[in-house]
Amino acid sequence: xxxxxxxxxxxxxxxxxxxxxxxxxxxxxxxxxxxxxxxxxxxxxxxxxxxxxxxxxxxxxxxxxxxxxxxxxxxxxxxxxxxxxxxxxxxxxxxxxxxxxxxxxxxxxxxxx
Amino acid sequence: xxxxxxxxxxxxxxxxxxxxxxxxxxxxxxxxxxxxxxxxxxxxxxxxxxxxxxxxxxxxxxxxxxxxxxxxxxxxxxxxxxxxxxxxxxxxxxxxxxxxxxxxxxxxxxxxxxxxxxxxxxxxxxxxxxxxxxxxxxxxxxxxxxxxxxxxxxxxxxxxxxxxxxxxx
Numbered sequence: 001x002x003x004x005x006x007x008x009x010x011x012x013x014x015x016x017x018x019x020x021x022x023x024x025x026x027x028x029x030x031x032x033x034x035x036x037x038x039x040x041x042x043x044x045x046x047x048x049x050x051x052x053x054x055x056x057x058x059x060x061x062x063x064x065x066x067x068x069x070x071x072x073x074x075x076x077x078x079x080x081x082x083x084x085x086x087x088x089x090x091x092x093x094x095x096x097x098x099x100x101x102x103x104x105x106x107x108x109x110x111x112x113x
Numbered sequence: 114x115x116x117x118x119x120x121x122x123x124x125x126x127x128x129x130x131x132x133x134x135x136x137x138x139x140x141x142x143x144x145x146x147x148x149x150x151x152x153x154x155x156x157x158x159x160x161x162x163x164x165x166x167x168x169x170x171x172x173x174x175x176x177x178x179x180x181x182x183x184x185x186x187x188x189x190x191x192x193x194x195x196x197x198x199x200x201x202x203x204x205x206x207x208x209x210x211x212x213x214x215x216x217x218x219x220x221x222x223x224x225x226x227x228x229x230x231x232x233x234x235x236x237x238x239x240x241x242x243x244x245x246x247x248x249x250x251x252x253x254x255x256x257x258x259x260x261x262x263x264x265x266x267x268x269x270x271x272x273x274x275x276x277x278x279x280x281x282x
Contacts (some may be wrong), residue, residue, distance in 0.1 A: 005132075005136060005249055006136065006249075006251070008132075009136040009249075009251075013241075029197050066278075079130060079132060079138075082130065083128060083129075083130040083140075084126050085167070085170055086130070086140050086142075087127075087128040088167035088169050088170060089164055089167055090126075090128050090142045090144075090163060090164075091167070092163065092164030092165075092167055093144065093146060093151075093155070093164040094126070094145070094153055095164075096160060096163050096164050097144050097145065097146040097150055097151060097154055098145070098146075100146070100150050100153070100154060100160075101146050103148060104150070
C-alpha cells in the first residue's frame with residue numbers, strides 16, 4: 001500500500017497512470033502525450049513497474065506499458081476502509097461534542113440557579 | 114440521504130477523504146460545535162478515549178497524551194481478533210483552538226517511518242470544519258529508516274500494513 005502511495009505521489013507518475021487508463025502505450029507515445037523526454041518516462045515507468053502498478057507486454061516490435069488493476073483497486077479499498085474508520089470515530093466525536101455542549105450549558109446556568 | 118445509527122435530531126455530518134500529491138491524505142468533517150469544544154475533544158486524553166476506538170473496530174487499551182510542544186502521546190486499541198494496534202508520536206505545534214501538528218508512528222511497523230499530521234479547526238458559523246492532513250514518509254525517509262539497522266524489508270512492512278488494515282475492518 002505504501003509502495004503504491006509513494007509511486008503515485010510524484011506528479012508525473014500520476015499523469016502517466018492517468019494516461020494509461022485509456023489503454024497500454026509505448027514509451028515514446030507516453031513521452032509525446034505528456035511532453036516528457038524518454039529517459040524521464042523510462043525512469044518513472046521503472047518505479048511504477050517496481051510498485052506493480054504497470055506491466056509491460058510485447059506487441060509486434062513494440063513494448064507496451066499498461067496498468068495492472070490490482071494495486072489501484074487495493075489502494076481504493078484501503079482508502080475506503082480508512083475513511084470508514086474515521087467516519088465511525090467522528091460519529092463518536094459528534095456525540096461527545098453534543099454532550100460537552102449540554103454540560104457547558106448546564107454549568108453556565110448554575111450561577112443563576 | 115438516510116443517516117445510519119443517528120439517534121438524535123442533530124444531523125450527522127459526512128467524512129470526506131482525499132488522496133493528494135506528495136503523499137498527503139486529507140480527511141475532513143464538520144462538527145456541530147465551536148472549535149474550542151472540538152479541539153478539547155480531539156486532544157484531551159480522557160475525551161479522546163471516548164471516541165478514538167469505535168465499538169465496531171475495537172476497544173481502547175491505551176490513551177495517554179501530554180499535550181504540550183515536545184510532549185508525547187500514545188493511543189492503542191485492541192481489535193476484535195485480539196491484535197493491539199498502537200500509534201504514538203509527539204506534538205510539534207499546539208495552537209488552541211485552531212491548529213495542531215504532531216508526528217505519528219504506527220508502532221507495529223515503526224521502520225516504515227514517521228508521518229506528520231496537521232489538524233486545523235476552522236470556525237464556520239458556530240460549527241467547526243476539522244481538516245486533518247496526513248503526510249506519509251517519503252520513500253527516502255523510509256529507505257533510510259530501513260537501512261539504519263532494521264532487518265525488515267519493505268515487503269514485510271507492507272504485509273503488516275495490509276494485516277493492520279484488514280484487522281481494522
